[in-house]
Amino acid sequence: MAPLRSWLNIESSSDFSIANIPFGIISTAVDPLPRVATAIGSLALDLHAFAQGNGFARLSTIQPHQSVFSQPTLNAFAALGRPMHRVCREYIQSILLEDGPFPDVFQNNHALQQSALIPLEECRMHLPMQIGDYTDFYAGLHHAYNVGVLFRGPQNALQPNYKHLPVGYHGRASSVVVSGTPVRRPNGQILLDPTAEPKQPVLSPCHKLDIELELGCFVCKPSKLGEPVAIGKAADYLFGLVLLNDWSARDIQAWEYVPLGPFTSKSFCTTISPWVVLMDALEPFATHGLKNDAEVLPYLDEKDRKAHYAIDLSVSLTTASDKSTVISTTSAKNLLFSFPQMLTHHTIGGCPFNVGDLLGSGTISGESASGKGCLLEQTENGKVAVQLEGGEQRSFLQDGDIITLTGRCIGENGAIVGFGSCTGRIEPALKL
Amino acid sequence: MAPLRSWLNIESSSDFSIANIPFGIISTAVDPLPRVATAIGSLALDLHAFAQGNGFARLSTIQPHQSVFSQPTLNAFAALGRPMHRVCREYIQSILLEDGPFPDVFQNNHALQQSALIPLEECRMHLPMQIGDYTDFYAGLHHAYNVGVLFRGPQNALQPNYKHLPVGYHGRASSVVVSGTPVRRPNGQILLDPTAEPKQPVLSPCHKLDIELELGCFVCKPSKLGEPVAIGKAADYLFGLVLLNDWSARDIQAWEYVPLGPFTSKSFCTTISPWVVLMDALEPFATHGLKNDAEVLPYLDEKDRKAHYAIDLSVSLTTASDKSTVISTTSAKNLLFSFPQMLTHHTIGGCPFNVGDLLGSGTISGESASGKGCLLEQTENGKVAVQLEGGEQRSFLQDGDIITLTGRCIGENGAIVGFGSCTGRIEPALKL
Numbered sequence: 001m002a003p004l005r006s007w008l009n010i011e012s013s014s015d016f017s018i019a020n021i022p023f024g025i026i027s028t029a030v031d032p033l034p035r036v037a038t039a040i041g042s043l044a045l046d047l048h049a050f051a052q053g054n055g056f057a058r059l060s061t062i063q064p065h066q067s068v069f070s071q072p073t074l075n076a077f078a079a080l081g082r083p084m085h086r087v088c089r090e091y092i093q094s095i096l097l098e099d100g101p102f103p104d105v106f107q108n109n110h111a112l113q114q115s116a117l118i119p120l121e122e123c124r125m126h127l128p129m130q131i132g133d134y135t136d137f138y139a140g141l142h143h144a145y146n147v148g149v150l151f152r153g154p155q156n157a158l159q160p161n162y163k164h165l166p167v168g169y170h171g172r173a174s175s176v177v178v179s180g181t182p183v184r185r186p187n188g189q190i191l192l193d194p195t196a197e198p199k200q201p202v203l204s205p206c207h208k209l210d211i212e213l214e215l216g217c218f219v220c221k222p223s224k225l226g227e228p229v230a231i232g233k234a235a236d237y238l239f240g241l242v243l244l245n246d247w248s249a250r251d252i253q254a255w256e257y258v259p260l261g262p263f264t265s266k267s268f269c270t271t272i273s274p275w276v277v278l279m280d281a282l283e284p285f286a287t288h289g290l291k292n293d294a295e296v297l298p299y300l301d302e303k304d305r306k307a308h309y310a311i312d313l314s315v316s317l318t319t320a321s322d323k324s325t326v327i328s329t330t331s332a333k334n335l336l337f338s339f340p341q342m343l344t345h346h347t348i349g350g351c352p353f354n355v356g357d358l359l360g361s362g363t364i365s366g367e368s369a370s371g372k373g374c375l376l377e378q379t380e381n382g383k384v385a386v387q388l389e390g391g392e393q394r395s396f397l398q399d400g401d402i403i404t405l406t407g408r409c410i411g412e413n414g415a416i417v418g419f420g421s422c423t424g425r426i427e428p429a430l431k432l
Numbered sequence: 433m434a435p436l437r438s439w440l441n442i443e444s445s446s447d448f449s450i451a452n453i454p455f456g457i458i459s460t461a462v463d464p465l466p467r468v469a470t471a472i473g474s475l476a477l478d479l480h481a482f483a484q485g486n487g488f489a490r491l492s493t494i495q496p497h498q499s500v501f502s503q504p505t506l507n508a509f510a511a512l513g514r515p516m517h518r519v520c521r522e523y524i525q526s527i528l529l530e531d532g533p534f535p536d537v538f539q540n541n542h543a544l545q546q547s548a549l550i551p552l553e554e555c556r557m558h559l560p561m562q563i564g565d566y567t568d569f570y571a572g573l574h575h576a577y578n579v580g581v582l583f584r585g586p587q588n589a590l591q592p593n594y595k596h597l598p599v600g601y602h603g604r605a606s607s608v609v610v611s612g613t614p615v616r617r618p619n620g621q622i623l624l625d626p627t628a629e630p631k632q633p634v635l636s637p638c639h640k641l642d643i644e645l646e647l648g649c650f651v652c653k654p655s656k657l658g659e660p661v662a663i664g665k666a667a668d669y670l671f672g673l674v675l676l677n678d679w680s681a682r683d684i685q686a687w688e689y690v691p692l693g694p695f696t697s698k699s700f701c702t703t704i705s706p707w708v709v710l711m712d713a714l715e716p717f718a719t720h721g722l723k724n725d726a727e728v729l730p731y732l733d734e735k736d737r738k739a740h741y742a743i744d745l746s747v748s749l750t751t752a753s754d755k756s757t758v759i760s761t762t763s764a765k766n767l768l769f770s771f772p773q774m775l776t777h778h779t780i781g782g783c784p785f786n787v788g789d790l791l792g793s794g795t796i797s798g799e800s801a802s803g804k805g806c807l808l809e810q811t812e813n814g815k816v817a818v819q820l821e822g823g824e825q826r827s828f829l830q831d832g833d834i835i836t837l838t839g840r841c842i843g844e845n846g847a848i849v850g851f852g853s854c855t856g857r858i859e860p861a862l863k864l
Contacts, residue, residue, distance in 0.1 A: 186781030261693020349618030
């Protein structure tokens with residue numbers, strides 16, 4: 001099948017081909033009010049302006065709901081539900097299509113193009129959703145295994161529960177930020193010498209600042225207290241995916257985490273990419289995840305459904321001297337549990353969900369050495385430095401380092417469904 | 433000092449004396465719109481109606497902000513800040529006072545009394561705040577010690593970090609409900625025989641459903657990403673306290689909690705009392721908490737400030753056959769860390785706060801056998817049953833059990849500042 005072609009000039013390498021149509025929140029110098037847009041090639045299509053200019057004239061189902069595009073978050077659009085996301089995305093594709101059915105709406109409407117198309121570099125991106133609750137899982141099997149080997153050896157690398165349920169913990173919604181937000185190195189309690197007794201912590205800037213390469217998944221449908229979401233229905237609750245960097249302070253984490261889990265070592269910042277790629281856009285790339293050699297309980301059984309996505313992921317590190325190195329490449333297939341399984345497990349006891357809640361996949365690592373999704377794994381907790389372009393080395397992140405995550409699916413016809421980038425630069429710790 | 437007296441008839445045993453003036457959200461059959469009220473004796477004073485009826489005529493500072501009382505949550509009122517809470521509370525006290533300064537405003541204004549005073553039993557109570565993030569701490573030293581002894585023996589009961597920082601974890605904001613909401617017994621993965629190998633979980637209703645007696649503290653002032661709240665400023669961020677029951681599924685928790693902490697074992701329900709008792713109302717009862725024999729780092733040093741409160745707490749269990757037993761009595765003094773210390777530690781790495789965020793203290797247990805704040809401690813994980821009035825016994829909660837937490841401070845002059853009750857009835861698990 002030939003790729004869809006647009007009458008707009010879209011570079012073939014763009015993450016935002018006409019096969020994508022992601023949703024995000026933009027503002028501009030001219031119009032500082034945050035509003036909904038989609039990305040197409042190097043442009044944003046301002047859907048607030050598009051709706052105002054009668055761009056949805058040929059999509060009657062959306063017309064009673066057009067105010068969703070004037071909101072400062074995607075929550076109202078998400079809450080319309082997956083069937084509406086689908087018709088909206090397909091309609092936008094149709095008006096961008098070369099030889100599309102409605103050329104008068106946009107292709108031949110220069111006034112509307114003038115008001116609604118904005119170069120992406122003129123857009124400020126905002127957090128796409130108002131996030132109610134954020135949960136971070138641990139479904140990257142190779143990551144969990146590698147970290148387990150570091151701390152408990154290969155015999156006990158995975159805890160007994162690991163393959164039976166998607167292990168996860170409640171995260172901090174208030175500290176989720178959009179790509180580009182500076183990441184201040186956190187202060188916290190650490191042990192300068194973890195082996196010394198008695199253990200006496202100091203307050204210090206984190207010495208082991210790390211990344212975690214993850215996917216995030218937004219929820220678009222609420223569920224009620226006490227009412228689990230069945231595995232066969234879970235996909236209806238999923239809005240779309242983003243890249244997610246769960247910045248982690250490993251030395252703070254090591255001291256604080258017993259017995260209730262990671263806390264301030266995680267909640268200083270979590271960065272997500274600004275464009276939410278709809279589940280529909282990812283459907284052509286659906287695949288199986290990692291095979292689970294434990295038989296999951298029936299409530300988690302997906303019956304061989306392809307509930308993972310073949311997204312190529314990468315992590316690059318750019319130093320203060322502007323040298324960039326790709327330090328990891330892997331695939332989002334490397335998960336033991338899918339987002340539907342995560343949601344179903346999360347609600348099995350009755351935990352309710354709201355539109356805008358966020359699920360993190362956990363760190364995604366490939367099996368090979370080149371595909372490890374965090375520095376803790378790559379450097380074996382700081383013992384083996386990563387070599388960078390230009391001769392520098394890293395055990396953990398230095399001030400001034402920029403981390404950029406990318407993710408993209410490449411269709412058989414060459415059409416790209418990509419995420420753009422998820423980036424953050426490390427700022428020095430606050431002097432206390 | 434004689435207690436303050438009101439021209440209203442207030443029973444001397446009421447939690448809602450004129451010394452209290454807590455804030456909550458009510459609705460009624462006549463007016464189903466949720467709105468702000470205070471409780472006084474057996475009445476609610478509807479502050480929306482009161483404001484509409486010019487009740488704040490003599491408090492010019494609140495007049496530009498009166499719309500906060502028409503909101504469905506206390507967030508807007510809380511966001512006005514502690515100085516405004518103080519003048520508001522004192523003004524309401526003044527108009528309720530016998531021989532108060534402004535008798536025309538309310539005491540002699542029967543029309544306003546008619547529209548604004550409502551019997552509490554006619555009020556439906558709502559969740560008082562829209563909760564952004566909820567964090568649960570573990571600051572009850574005796575609880576942490578007792579639980580540690582059960583699982584690790586007395587030598588290692590407390591983890592090495594315990595006395596150096598307030599251990600906590602991110603909770604699930606969406607599952608916080610107001611007192612009276614039914615509590616459905618959760619389903620989840622448990623090990624029927626935890627010692628059998630290989631470990632094979634089943635999906636089952638929780639067999640070890642438990643309570644946790646806690647205080648909750650609401651935040652009224654936002655803090656920014658990357659900007660810690662200094663210990664000397666932390667009290668400015670605290671709005672008021674509620675009772676909090678952190679219902680816990682011990683068998684689900686035991687299986688799921690490694691390595692990232694409690695998850696679905698907690699997020700099925702957390703109940704709070706409906707009336708937020710302002711920090712100002714509690715100030716006369718300020719006291720020291722438990723002495724910390726570890727020297728805390730300077731950022732957590734309160735310099736001997738009294739940052740705890742002498743709140744008498746109780747837990748009662750009412751069976752389906754309507755027999756009630758007080759199963760625990762203790763004091764909120766039994767905390768090793770205060771709410772200011774919790775907030776300061778929480779933000780030390782830069783985690784931001786929003787108005788409406790909730791901090792849980794962790795289970796509060798006294799030193800004695802009669803003061804244990806959960807059944808896990810009381811029954812030594814199910815080994816020693818609790819004897820109830822009427823001859824029944826409990827290892828953990830049964831369907832139909834009602835748990836009621838109470839909390840009250842009794843002033844030297846007999847004036848009570850109480851919390852009302854925090855209650856929930858156990859409903860049978862959903863059949864899956």
